[in-house]
Amino acid sequence: MPDMIRRYVRAVDAVNAAIGRFAMLLIFALMGILLWSSISKAFFMPANWTLEMAQFTMVAYYILGGPWSLQAGEHVRMDLLYGALSDRAKAWMDSFTVLFLIAYLALLFYGGLSSTAYALKYGERSYSSWAPYMAPIKIVACIGIFLMLLQAFALLFKDVAKLRGEEL
Template identity: 45%
Template structure:
């Protein structure tokens, strides 16, 4: 494979790792937020109304940010009825076909997320709750993570082509 493609795959894999490890650290933040909510609500009898909603936003960020590393590490769920019995070249052929379906899906999702983000910015969209936070940051994160997933999907295309050629990236 050309040097530029190898550099692209290495760079996207590195970014996916970084974002994935950052996402994994969000678990500790969610745990601390829920612990704070439990203590203030049950021990101090002073409910913190924003804690649960902040945890929900953090969980969404965790989910979005975990997508690229899941693709990179081939950790996603798949139907192994036929796939498990295929050779490495057979798996690469099947993955090369299915990755284009995923790219189409991610492209449609990206268009929708951009539209949703634009609407949120134009209307200064907020959640209807006591805390009333803006949804712009989480929608922006969704858009960025979809771009990262698309970049990782194209890196997978290059990896599958390399496998079919008998090489690895």
């Protein structure tokens, strides 16, 4: 494989691993938010921001952690036939199916950018009593989808290299 593709794969893997490790820590933020929610409901006036903040934190957790799980091969896979395939056949299968993932992520990213632009332009807010702005979580979602798209291309390059008898 060309040196530029090797550098691309290394860079994308490094960025997604670092962001994935950060995203892994968001579970502790989520626990803190939910703990405060329980304490405030039991002893104080219930906080109206905790439910949505927990949802936003969970979205950031799985959207930003997704590319790392894809890189590590920890995503869900239908193993009915795949497990019985040889490594070369798996590389063929993966290089074919990742094209569907790339197409899906490209459309999702396009829609996410459109939704984010709308949220920024019109100051979109949630329809709750807290009514937070929606743009920040939509920006995080677009970043996560973009990183997943970059990781999908890196996986495609790795599979093509494997088919050529190389390792990236």
